[in-house]
Amino acid sequence: MKKAKLFFILTLLISVSVSAETGYDLWLRYNLVPNKRKLEEYRKVLSSIIVNGSSSTIVAAQAELLNGLSGLLGKKITISGSNTTVGDLIIGTNGIQPEIKSLLKADLAQLGSEGFLIKTIVRSGKNCIVITANEDAGVLYGSFHLLRLIQTGQPINNLNIVSAPKLKLRLLNHWDNLNRTVERGYAGFSIWNWHKLPTYMDKRYVDYARATASIGINGTVLTNVNANATVLTNPYLEKVAALANLFRTYGIKVYLTARFSAPVELGGLKTADPLDPEVQRWWKEKVDEIYKHVPDFGGFLVKANSEGQPGPQNYKRTHADGANMLADAVAPHGGIVMWRAFVYSDEVPEDRHKQAYNEFVPLDGKFRKNVLVQVKNGAIDFMPREPFHPLFGAMPQTQTMMEFQVTQEYLGQATTLVFLAPLFKEVLDSDTWRNGKGSTVGKIINGASQQQQLTGMAGVANIGNDFNWCGHPFAQANxxxxxxxxxxxxxxxxxxxxxxxxxxxxxxPKFLEPVKKIMLESREMYTQYTMPMGLHHLITYGSHYGPAPWVDKGQRPDWTNVYYHKADSIGLGFNRTSTGSNALGQYATEVQQQWGDPNTCDEKYLLWFHHVPWTFKLKSGRTLWDELCYDYYTGANRVKSLQEKWNLLKPFVDKERFEEVKMLLQIQYDEAIWWRNSCVLYFQTFSKMPIPAGYEKPDKTLEYYKSLKFPYAP
Structure with a gap:
């Protein structure tokens, strides 16, 4: 009875659809296949499903397939149990028929605990598709993959897909606060309604879990890295448990951020020193309490001794001391600690680019086996373009994982179309040379180039309670x-x-191909009209909304913008070579050789590593000043072209989303002009050179742009 009720609830939740094309359904729309030829092919292959197993995860896979196939094929799909011998699609793990399992034994050996197999076999003289795995979560992932094949028009007549994740931990990091605000959130308030939890379970939680599982994400950090100890109290652990119980069905573990000073704030201790026995005891007891609520709790993510957050250095201890203390507390339960490497100090007069490396490399080999050091893709802070972080590969005895930002803090926020896959790929494919040629960042974090028991990638989430989840319709793609x-x-x-x-x-095709081109060019376009050639951190102080390269006052030097661009009468850029801060010295010799000379340095990183004269000639033949103007003007013009391209697509897209994107592209164009004019006018005060002929002159003064205030920007 309980199983039948669970199936009814899951089916009901999944089948409730949103009538208008609002974007709520994300990539799980399951509309009727539009190509009639393909539709008939799919209908011939799929009519019935045989389900082996009754766990909540198998029930969820069954419900997703039933809902998805019914919508995509426009026909009734029948469901039967494992005692049925004939069916078009068979799903399951341990309960799957012995002869099928024996046939697929070699394939199953390659899958690990989360991989899946989708294979066409002949049974009773008839082709049927099998989705199987070693664990039920793999069947769920495989079910989503089969639906993806149909959604994207792929053939399914003769399938032989063996797929296993390359990383063990695949996480979303929510920077959500307990009052439902979201730090660097541009899509409304937090989807976690802590006030109504644990009793009220919003349907959105199920849809979040479905969407997240559909792309293979298996963990979610529920709370902000600027942590609040209150989440570790019993009333909030009950709320966490309610989410964990739901997410478990979809193969998703929950994690929390740990405030390092919690023993003082919650426990009444006089210290949070990680080597203090009372502190260690407090954390052990607190962790035991957490696991009573959430038996499969994933562990902690920690931001410590960074931007005012408390940490072990408050007590003259190291990051390893702090991480290991928490790691020892969660280890008996199988938990892990992800310790962020985003650290820098206003007490250290050192290039911020260098500080994380300087603090962590001496600790290599000193972290417990259940600790990962979580490293941002670049050494500054999620810039539109950064060279890869020098920590990748520099700690061969320490497990490191990737931290990307999905929310577009420095990439136009939710008013801008920027597809981030090219940024992610640029970093992952970067060669560190730590273990010879081909030691890419991707191979470092997946253990291929640097042996690790734990591997992972996290993304700072861009999800909020806006109806379309991510603010900008195209932000869903990130x-x-x-x-x-x-x-x-x-x-x-x-x-x-x-x-x-x-x-x-x-x-x-008339929609697909131009939109794909727009997406693939969008990040480069944004970088070109905001921070080209390696310029970085030119944004407004605080909100990070819009340009402000003139910011020269802050609580600390590296919270100003002049700190990063170093513009003067001679030239522009931050000298990070051996004659400057020597941040370049933190990379492998081969990388230093490539980037150390302005004549051989990738021009996309030129001003990141070099202070270059205004008259310096680039590969284009233009001087630095002329190239800077070219980038700002060309980038803004590309946004205008993007608007024109989108307008031509009106016949191929629903009215709601067409109009929404159209309005957002107008905002993006206005912002591109703002970036262009303010940056060109500002840097012109140093170059003393005219804006090249043929370019439209700014219609506002530099003082006008400096005067702009946005007190309520997100």
Whole structure:
């Protein structure tokens, strides 16, 4: 009876659809296959499902397939149990028929605990598709993959797909606060309604879990890295448990951020010193309490001794001391600790680029086996473009994992179309040379180049309670890209964009191809009209909304913008070579050789590593000043062209989303002009050179742009 009730609830929750094309359904729209030829092919292959197993995860897979296939094929799909011998699709793990399991034994050996197999076999003289795995979560992932094949128009007549994730931990990091605000959130308030939990379970939690599981993400950190100890109290642990119980069905573990000073704030202790026995005892007891509520609790994510957060250095201890204390507390339960490497100090007069490396490399080999050091993709802070973080590969005896940002804090926020897969791929494919040629960042974090028991990738989530989840309709693609690349980083940006467009909008070639081109060029376009050639951190103080390269006052030097661009009468850029801060010295010799000379340095990183004269000639033949103007003007013009391209697509997209994107592109164009004019006028005060002929002169003064205030920007 309980199983039948669970199935009814899951089916009901999944089958409730949103009538208008609001974007709520994300990439799980399951609309009727538009291509009539393909539709008939799919209908011939799929009519019935045989389900082996009755766990909540298998029930969820069954409900997803029933809902998805019914919508995509426009026909009734029948469901039967494991005692049925004939069916078009068979799903299950341990309960699957012995002869089938024996046939697939060799394939199953390759899958690990989360991989899946989708294979066409002959049974009773008839082809049937089998979705199986070693664990039920794999069947769920495989079910979503089969639906993806149909959604994207792929053939399913003769399948032989063996797929296993390359990373063990594939996480969303929510920077959500207990009052439902979201730090760097641009899509409304937090989807976690802590006030109503644990009794009221919003339907959105199920849909979040479905979407997240559909792209292979298996963990969610519920709370902000700027942590609040209150979440560790019993009333909130009951709320956490309610979410964990729901997410468990979809193969998703929950994690929490730990405030290092919690023993003082909650426990009444006089210290949070990680080597103090009373502190260690407090954390052990607190962890035991957490696991009573959530038996499969994943562990902690910690931001410590960074931007005012408390940590072990408050007590003259190291990051390893702090991480190991928490690791020892969760280890008996199988938990892990993800210790963020985003640290820098206003007491250290050192290039911020260097500080994380300087603090962590001496600790290599001193972290417990259940600790991962979580490293941002670059050393500053999620810039539109950064060279890869020098920590990757520099700690061969320490497990490191990737931290990307999906929410577009420095990439136009939710008013801007920027597809992040090319950024993610650029970093993952970067060669660190730590273990010779080919030691890419991707191979470092997946254990291929640096042996690790634990591997992982996390993305700072862009999800809120806006009806379309992510604020900008195209921002959904970045959530999708994170999941697909954390499962398999070898997938191309082109494939990810193609899948997402087909599933979320349309597979009509007249729509698909131009939109794919827009997406694939969007990040480069944004970088060109905001921070080209390695410029970085030119944003407004506080909100990070819009340009403000003139900011020269802050609580600390590296919270100003002049700190990073170093503009003067001679030139522009931060000298990080051996004659400057020597941050370049933290990379392998081969990388230093490539980036150390302005004549051989990738021009996309030129001003990141070099202070270059205004008259310096680039590969284009233009001087630095002329190239800077070219980038700002060309980038803004590309946004205008993007608007024109989108307007031509009106016949191929629903009215709601067409108009929404159209309005957002107007905002993006206005912001591109703002970036162009303010930055060119500001840097001109140093170059003393005219804006090249043929370019429209700014219609406002630099003082006008400096005067702009946005007190209520997100």
């Amino acid at each position: 959530w999708y890209a994170l999941g697909r690349l954390s499962w398999d980083a070898s997938i191309s940006s082109e494939q990810i964009a193609d899948e997402w467009i087909r599933m979320t909008f349309s597979e009509e």
